[in-house]
Amino acid sequence: MLITPRTLSGFKDRLPRESIAKNELISRITEVFDSFGFAPIETPHLEYAEVLIKQGSEEIQKELYAFKDHGGRDVALRFDLTVPLARFITQHRHALPLPFKRYAIGNVFRGERAQKGRYREFTQCDFDFIGSKSISSDSEIIQVIRAVMRRLEVGEFEIAINHRGVLNGICEYLGIDDVNATLRIVDKLDKIGVEGVKKELGESLGLGGEKVEKLLELISLRQSGGSKEFFSKIAHLKDYNATLSSAIVELIELCEILDYLGIDEYKINFSIARGLGYYTGIIYETTLRELPSIGSVCSGGRYDRLTQTFSNEEMSGVGASVGLDRLLSALEELGKLSSRESKAEVLCVAMDKSHLPLLHKMAQSLREQGRRVEVYPEITKLKKPFAYADNKGHPYVLIIGEEEAKSGKLSLKDMNSGEQKIMSLQEVLEVLESRDER
């Protein structure tokens, strides 16, 4: 009996077109990571369940792919790359000179309810700077985000920046105790609106009146012009308390570096909350101007308690994660995604089996000159290889027939113009090279 070929709900295959585009994104992203001196690491897809469970939120525990392995061990598929990083850092602490700058690109698994655009297996692209509390490293993560976005040619984007100390300081000033619960509600501002937030703050936390008005007023502060102007406008907040004051000083130091570098894609925005309990310092998220609706495509910030599950040593870090799947969909939607089914530039076709050795030799010569060349394996009427080249998007078809084999010349058909010319191998090479310059 035949088995029905199918993938699990929430899991997907990538065909060549999408795979080529994804690999191209990854290659550009890693190029940027490398250029800042981040180095790759790799951890297993499967871990002891206890390593993952202790650190995950309750929701993530429900979504964990956990099971018993052959040895009866409780194991689970990783649900992110951060918990494995914490385990990695503690386990290999002796072998890692600090600061440790790593990136990791890999798949993670979450048994979420399947819905459009959400997958149970997806790719994360994390980069982190571990063991430095310097503002230099915060600034660098933002520099990397900007360099990645530019390298990916996503069009205009904005990096919204805040500091957890600003949010904590505001709550402290207003006498709000449950900061995390408050921010979790405030974080829904975009979704449920001002009135919705007010209602929920009242119902869940008993907050209301002037306190809530003031809270909403303060977190709605955001930079519109230059950073200096913004900081002078909010200078009085520094007097509210030490938490606010030191957070604002750090933001000012950060902006001094970013402004000096001519980075104008960022805006300070006090309503950004990000990930709640996890972050402890400067935080940020990145949205595309042409597609703000897809949400943040690269978020991150500073955290101080990365390794607390595994060690008593305090380990501060700062990092961010590029939302690769979101960026892929966004670029697709914006028509900015490469649409090649193959990277080959030319399809080589023989008219007779006896010309196969010569055909492969020609292809080999072109490859030795750095060209990407596909050989059509069958001997058939030209209609079939032409349709194949058309389908796959090869710009040229190169043909060896009786005459070509005798004369040592080749026929090259331009698949766009339909023009076909007889030329030498050297001339074929020149035609292919001339495309590079266009």
Add this chain to the structure above:
Amino acid sequence: MLITPRTLSGFKDRLPRESIAKNELISRITEVFDSFGFAPIETPHLEYAEVLIKQGSEEIQKELYAFKDHGGRDVALRFDLTVPLARFITQHRHALPLPFKRYAIGNVFRGERAQKGRYREFTQCDFDFIGSKSISSDSEIIQVIRAVMRRLEVGEFEIAINHRGVLNGICEYLGIDDVNATLRIVDKLDKIGVEGVKKELGESLGLGGEKVEKLLELISLRQSGGSKEFFSKIAHLKDYNATLSSAIVELIELCEILDYLGIDEYKINFSIARGLGYYTGIIYETTLRELPSIGSVCSGGRYDRLTQTFSNEEMSGVGASVGLDRLLSALEELGKLSSRESKAEVLCVAMDKSHLPLLHKMAQSLREQGRRVEVYPEITKLKKPFAYADNKGHPYVLIIGEEEAKSGKLSLKDMNSGEQKIMSLQEVLEVLESRDER
């Protein structure tokens, strides 16, 4: 209570040095795949268990990481990339123009008994040519293997080539019925020697005497000089039966192409059996001359029944798999592996916090010229960044102090010679560029 940070037995972390080396291998391998017009695809790590179980051997079923997911479905981690390919081909048949040339690089999982050098999660690098029975595609897979080996600079290597039809034809000629069982024993020749094979053939299959002598004599035939010489020496085998005859004709056609291309790294060897039941045509394996003991680093061949579990349509393919983990160990053992902890060329250090913006600006300028530049985030005595650069293998350290900031010049320390010079940013760039040419 703290959790002990540890990986599961048979699973491993890769630190930067090993990850950089692995990524470099993958990047070279995909460069070759792309140059032959193979395109990447991606399938999930997790599949319906039935998709994987039906095709796997009994041994693999025992090693399968299988469990029930949140929806009560029987699922399993893939144990290779070939079964998912068969599922993929059948499922997306309408969207794939034939011939379909794909590569896939990904991790697979086998719960084998843990032992040195064998992992339960490891990386496979498969490339296959589906839907063509032409000898052209067989020759191309061998061309790709050769190009990969050369690109990886593994030193001298040998591709041993055989044809399942040769082995079948020999058994047919000798009246041996259970070909697979016979070959499985003969395959142990290297391990248990001639006497061991004879003993086992007798005990397990009741084979002995002249039949076994002749069998061992025939499969020990192998090319030592040129292919033409070999084929003329064994020409009489073509008269034994049609199976042998057509297999030898295919090998001759293959060698004609390979010889014409100047490929002299192959040898016909009738003792190669490879994977037994799975392959149906030409088969090959690749060994390194300097490290034959690690076994084949790239094996493959032609198969005709790829999709039989999922479809009645016959789908012939030919492909091979690069043993990435084996190659990594081999290159390490041969001292041919890059030993960088980071790809950065220079570490930039500021002597005072006030110079951080300038430091980042210099780093940014160098990156804009294509250089890979790391910024040391802390302000400390120079001893620490020097030790850090030394540890990570940065060739240069660039320093901005009071004097440098005033004069607009920089100090560049060559970490190999220990020499330190004052120079302009342009001169720093020239020093870095001059390394490229070396």
